[in-house]
Amino acid sequence: MTVSNTLIETGPVLLEVEDSGVARLRLNRPESSNGMNVEFLVALHTAILRCHSEPTVKVVVISGEGRNFCTGGDVKTFQSKGADLPEYLREATAWLQIATSALIQLKVPVIAAVHGYAAGGGGFGLVCAADLVIATESAKFFSGAVRVGMAPDAGVTVTLTQLVGLRKAMEILLTNSVLSAAEAKDCGIVTSVVPDAELPSAVDELALGLAQLPPLALAATKRLVWAGIGAGVAGQLPDEARTVSELSGTADALEGLAAVLERRTPTFVGR
Template sequence: MTTLIAEGPVLLDIEDGIARVTLNRPEASNGVDVPTLQALHAAILRCHAEPTVRVVLLRGAGRNFCAGGDVKTFAAKGEDLPEYLREATAWLQIATSAMIQLKAPVVAVIQGFAAGGAGFGFVCAADLVVAADDARFFSGAVRVGMAPDAGTTVTLSRLVGLRRALDILLTNPTLSAAEALDLGIVSRVVPADELEAQAHELAAGLAAQPPLALAATKRLVWGGLGAGVEERLAEEARVVSELSGTADSREGLAAVLERRSPTFIGA
């Protein structure tokens, strides 16, 4: 095994053509902030640059894959949140775009929660998704007065259809792994105690396939989405930053931290 990034909020190692990119903030359920998104982008760029990489496993350390944005960090920014989110969403855009542009297939490995723009968005932006049978999926942006990002306004509707995508993004249900499989959000569901083994088996099978054919197939499928994900990323970032300056957004973040129901006033 070759370890390229051994510490920090994102780890990276490569073995037998399989790159493991691990979100490494388990104490925060791998919630993302600017340093984490910068580190993720750097790790993905290393995967771009390593000729031995045939497939990428995107993982989360600890109990949860990724809880989305780091709500505590966001709430602490107060009136400076719009400016902070302009930077955070910019890094989220380029990290998501870099993941989609990778020649190697990206397999997301999901345990616990995959939530918010980052967690749920990375699931939708991955090429294949292996989920533990007790995993849960949740958008949640509207609940805190914001809008979806990481490309989900394009990717989710392509995965599940327009009506179901709007239902998920507007009403924010918590989806079980079985429901996510039925909707086409995940590729396969496996017993929780077999998640790592089965994800590695899938990755090893992909690593044995002809890499040029895999890269071409991935490029053709993503390129056929019509309204491009990358075009939508910039507009999502603008809207998220704008909404984060509203009273409703501050109320939504406070309600999450205080574990209460929010009261929104439309301002």
């Protein structure tokens, strides 16, 4: 019988730790496809810090409640800010930055369990910052930033390039390519793809297997692998945040957000 210690039981991000040492971090805004606003990002950072401080945690599994893993920023919230959007995004991207950094710096392995869409700087960024990714056959992956007049964030401009190479990263980010799970696996974003119904069992098998391995060796291996990449992410995050904030005040960005909500093709004017 699995025994769980619930550390965060309400709010936009939930966290519990099983007696096996597997921590379940669940994105919990299903009504918005786990869209990220400031409250959500603060809660995400808090949950990741709890994983850092909880000595029984051996593996962290990130999943999303509802139909999608995470579709990135909360477009409705962004559009509602109007002229205040650049300032709001400065705060949001700051929280996304420190949450992403904290995830990479965790000593234990991080598994992203992906179903539905993993999109935007938030959803796609969490996938790229995880150590291992298991996706359902029906999962979809895309950046989407350029589509709404924004730029990638969450360190994606570094992590994605490391995962897939420069040319493929440019293609994914500039064209907003929607990748199937199989395509994401083929180019190195996803570790393994399983039938939709088998996601929980596949994640459990991987997480429990990792939890039985020597923790110091796991921590050292993760640190060494991320060392060069992590330094690049840390250096890139401020520029990403500054660029996202600046772009969010442009006419194109406001048009892009409106087009997403109105389900129409945007018309960009270059200002």
